[in-house]
Structure formats: structure tokens, C-alpha cells
Amino acid sequence: MSGKKKDCRPSIESGSRTGPDIGLLTKAEEVGEQSVDGIAVFGGRNQRVTSSRFTGADLTALFGGYELDLRDAEVADRPARISAVAMFGGVDIIVPRGWNVRLDVLPIFGSAEDERPRREAEHEEIDLIVTGFVAFGGISVND
Numbered sequence: 001m002s003g004k005k006k007d008c009r010p011s012i013e014s015g016s017r018t019g020p021d022i023g024l025l026t027k028a029e030e031v032g033e034q035s036v037d038g039i040a041v042f043g044g045r046n047q048r049v050t051s052s053r054f055t056g057a058d059l060t061a062l063f064g065g066y067e068l069d070l071r072d073a074e075v076a077d078r079p080a081r082i083s084a085v086a087m088f089g090g091v092d093i094i095v096p097r098g099w100n101v102r103l104d105v106l107p108i109f110g111s112a113e114d115e116r117p118r119r120e121a122e123h124e125e126i127d128l129i130v131t132g133f134v135a136f137g138g139i140s141v142n143d
Helices: none
Strands: 029-031 035-041 043-051 056-062 063-069 080-087 090-094 101-108 109-114 126-134 138-142
Touching: 035 043, 056 063, 056 090, 063 080, 063 109, 080 090, 080 109, 080 138, 090 126, 101 109, 101 138, 109 126
Parallel strands: 029 043, 035 056, 043 063, 056 080, 063 090, 080 126, 090 138, 101 126, 109 138
Antiparallel strands: none
């Protein structure tokens, strides 16, 4: 035996069986539909919505993470609605800077928070309502 140890780290080369093709270091999946339904179990999911008529989403993260980027989406009929469940995992929702978001989430041993800085001028109309349930995890809204 030689004195060298084998490198067991995942490869990031394109096309490698241990690289991006199985979910490591992947970029966001582009979604053009009006609504998004997705689940992440024991892993992660990253989606970017580009629809000009976004209406809502139904997201579940169990022992994993789900990131939904809405910065390129437009809401057709305000407010859009997202139902999210996070158990032993997290859901991150990224919204455009000017959106008015209302959180109505029940956290048990977890958190649900709008992590964006407060703005002096907010419009009255609600752009997005996030409802759901968190147990031992978190749901966050960022910009």
C-alpha cells in the first residue's frame, strides 16, 4: 500500500455520478407554471419561479430543505398563497424586495419569520400569504 489516502469527497465535475447530476451543488430548477407543488425528503430542492401569473405553491420539507425563489415571478391575482410544511427541515421563500408578505404559520419547536429588513414605505395590498406548520424546523421569507 502506498501512504496516500484516497480522496472520498464528492466530485463537482459535470456528468459525474457523485456530482451535480444527483443533487449536489445544483443550481435552481426553473419553473414556469402558475403554481408549484413540491416535496423535499432527506435532501434539498431549489426552484426558481418565472411565471407571469403565479398563484401559489404547496411545499413540504421533511428532514430536508426547500428553497423557492419568487424574484422573477409576477402575481396575477393578489394575494398569491403558499402552504408550507417543515418537519425537521426548512422552507426558504425568496420574494421580490417590494412584496408585502403575511405569515400565518404555526411553529412548534421551530420558527416562522420574515427575515427581511423593515421598510418605511409599504403598500397596503398583500402580495403573498404564507400558511403552514413547522415542527423542529423553520420557514423563512427573505429577499
